[in-house]
Amino acid sequence: MSEFNYKEELTKIPLDPGVYRYFDETGEVIYVGKAKSLRNRVSSYFLKNNQHDRKTKRLVSQIRRIEYTIVLSEWDALLLENQLIKQLQPKFNILLKDDKTYPFICVTDEPFPRVFPTRNMDRTKGTFYGPFANLRSMHTLLDMFKSLYQIRSCQLPLTKANIEAKKFKVCLEYHIGNCKGPCEGLQAEDEYDAEIEQVHNILKGNLSSPQQYFKEKMLEAAEQMAFEKAHAWKTKIEHLSNFQSKATVINPRIGNIDVLTIVSDEEAAYLNFMKIKQGYMVATQTLEVKKKLDESDMEILAMMIVEMRTTYGSEAKELISNMKPDLDMRLEVTVPQIGDKKKLLDMSMKNVMYFRRERAERREVEASATTSKKDRVLIRLKADLQIKTLPRHIECFDNSNIQGTNPVASMVCFKEGKPSKKDYRHFNIKTVIGPNDFASMNEIVSRRYLRLIAEEQPLPDLIVIDGGKGQLGAACDALKSLGIYGQVPIIGIAKRLEEIYFPEDPLPLYIDKRSESLKLIQQIRDEAHRFAITFHRDKRSKSSLVSELEGVVGVGKVTATKLLKHFGSVRAIRESSVETLTDLIGLDRAKKVRAYFDTIAGLR
Secondary structure, three states, X not given: OOOOOHHHHHOOOOOOOEEXXXXXXXXXXXXXXXXXXHHHHHXXXXXXXXXXXXXXXXXXXXXXXXXXXXXXXXXXHHHHHHHHHHHHXXXXXXXXXXXXXXXXXXXXXXXXXXXXXXXXXXXXXEEEEOOOOOHHHHHHHHHHHHHHOOOOOXXXXXXXXXXHOOOOOOOHHHHXXXXXXXXXXXOOHHHHHHHHHHHHHHHOOOOHHHHHHHHHHHHHHHHOOOHXXXXXXHHHHHHXXXXXXXXXXXXXXXXXXXXXXXXXXXXXXXXXXXXXXXXXXXXXXXXXEEOOOOXXXXXXXXXXXXXXXXXXXXXXXXXXXXXXXXXXXXXXXXXXXXXXXXXXXXXXXXXXXXXXXXXXXHHHHHHOHHHHHHHHHHHHHHHHHOOOOXXXXXXXXXXXXXXXXXXXXXXXXXXXXXXXXXXXEEEEOXXXXXXXXXXXXXXXXXXXXXXXXXXXXXXXXXXXXXXOHHHHXXXXXXXXXXXXXXXXXXXXXXXXXXXXXXXXXXXXXXXXXXXXXXXXXXXXXXXXXXXXXXXHHHHHHHHHHHHHHHOOOOOOHHHHHHHHHHHOOHHHHHOOOHHHHHHHHOHHHHHXXXXXXXXXXXXX
C-alpha cells in the first residue's frame, strides 16, 4: 500500500478538543490519543517526526488512516480515550484493562441482600466495593461484618411469596446464631435492611453512622433493663472501635480526597493510588504501567487519574499528586508543599519509590539465572520483613554464659545468603559483671559498629538479634548511642515460637514455617548460637586447666597461663621434662610442677 498522504488529512482535522484513532493498512486501530487541539496534536506526529524516538517513528510509519471524535472539553477527551483503549486494546497504547485481577465485595440488590467477595463484577446484581489489592484487608472487613451483623450466607430466593409459602427451612447458620432465619419469616425485612445499610456505610468509609446506630440500640436495651442485649450491642461497638483503631488514620479534617503519585524510568511508570474517605485510607494500590511509546509522566498521570478513580468509584473533588497535568480537569489537582496534605503526598511517594526499587531488584534477579534461587530467598525475606533494600549482608549476634560463667558473645555474617566465615567475630564481655544478657548485648553491638564506623566500613543490610524484645531493645539502645539507629533494619527472633520482633512494635510477626525466608533467619540464628557455644566451651576448658595448675603450691595464675599458652594442654605439661620447664618458668617452679604431676600419677 502507498505511503499515507498526511498533508491532505491534516487540513480536514479541526482545532477542537477530542480523541483521535490511527489505523494501519489492515484497518486495525493501532493507537488512540486525546488532544486539547486535534489538528495540532496529530500534526506533531508527522511534522516533527525527526524528533521522535524509535518506537514513535515505527507507529507513524504504520498509520494509513485517521479518525477523530470532537468532544466538549479535555476532560471529556480523557474519559473517551480511557473507554476506547479498554475496548480496542491498540498495540501502541498503554494497556488499560477492566480490573479482574483483584476481588470486590458485593452487596446484592435483592430481598434480604447478601454480602460476599467476588471477582466477577456485574453491576446489575448489586453494589460493588473495591477492588481490594490487599486481600487481608478485604477478609478483615468480611470477618468484622460477621461479628457485627447476622447476614445470611445462603443463596435462596427470599421473595415474600416464597417465605409465605414456607418453601425453606432454617439451616445450621441459624442454630449457631449467625443468621436470624429470614427464610422462615423469623426476621423482619426492615430490621435486616437496617443492618445492610450499616454495611454500606462502613464500606464507604463512614464509620460514625454504624457507631451511632449501635449506641442507640445499646441505650434502648439498657432502658428496658435488657442488660444482656445491651452488653451484646456494647460488644459490637468495641469490635467496630477495634477495627477503627487499626485503620490508617490520615486526618479527619482532610475529608474525602484521592492521592496519585508517579515516578518512571525508560521502560515503565510506577504509580501509587490512595483513596481517603473522611480521614481514613479505605483503598490503596501500587502498580506498574509498561510504556509503549515515549509517554511523558504527565500523559500517563492524566490517563491513570481517570483509570484509578473509575476503578475505585471515587467522587472526591480534590486529588493530590507530585505533578499537575497541563489540562483542564473536572477536579482540583494540587501539589502540596506543607501541612498534612504534604505528609500524605510524601507517604504515597515513599510507597511508589519502594515499589520501583523492588521491581528493579526483581528484574535484576530474573536476569541472572545462576543466582535465581539465592536471590529469590533474599527477595522473599525483604518482602516478609518489609525492609527497603535486599538483605545481601546480614549480621547476627548471640550471647553465651552457661550457668553464669565466662560470659562471651558471637557475631556471624552471611553475605548473599551464605556464611562468610572470615567475617565471624568472637567477643569477650569486658564491661559487664555477672550474667546480664541485655547489658552484654548492648556492649557487643556497640563495639562491633563503633569499629565499623571508625574503619569506614559499610554497615550490614540487616541485623538479627538472637532473643526477644529485651535483647532487641538493648541492641537498639546501642545503635542509638552510636547515632545509626534507623539506618539499618534490625529484628529479634525469639526461640519459643520463632517470633520476629521489630523495634517499638509490641506485636511479633509470624512468618510461615515453610517459608524459605524464615529458614534463612533460623540458619543464621543457629550458626550464631553454635559459634557462641563453641567459643564458650573453649574458654571454659581453658579456665579449668588454669584452675588445675593454680592448685600447685608456688604456681600462680600468671605462671599457669604461661605454661598453658606454651604447651597447649595439661597433658603436654605433664609429659614435659624438668629441663624444658626450667627454661620457661625457672628451676624452683619447674621442680614443684614436676613433683605435683608425679604425685598425681602415683595416686592413680
